[in-house]
Amino acid sequence: DYLRRQGETVDDLRREFRSRAEREVKADLVLDAVARRENITAGDDDLNAEAVRLAEAYGQPVEEMRRLMSRPDVRAEVEASLRVRKTIDYLVELATQSG
Known part of the structure; x- marks a missing residue:
């Protein structure tokens, strides 16, 4: 299976996706705040x-x-x-x- 070939576990994949999602949400929040402040x-x-x-x-x-x-x-x-x-x-x- 793919994860085994990559030397990863489901937990590794979850951590990676969670980290990526957190970065994207933070970026979206910052961009939204700037857009609002600058109209x-x-x-x-x-x-x-x-x-x-x-x-x-x-x-x-x-x-x-x-x-x-x-x-x-x-x-x-x-x-x-x-x-x-x-x-x-x-x-x-x-x-x-x-x-």
């Missing part, structure tokens, strides 16, 4: 630009991508993704200005 949002212009980018990436008509992104669940996911991306961009810019 970083994804507006209509951001969503339109993302619709164009995704349409080009997937070879779909832009209107089809906009239609898909008009679904509340999809829009929420795209907004969240854009907010994270914009927050990371903000932090990178801040770090490069300081150094």
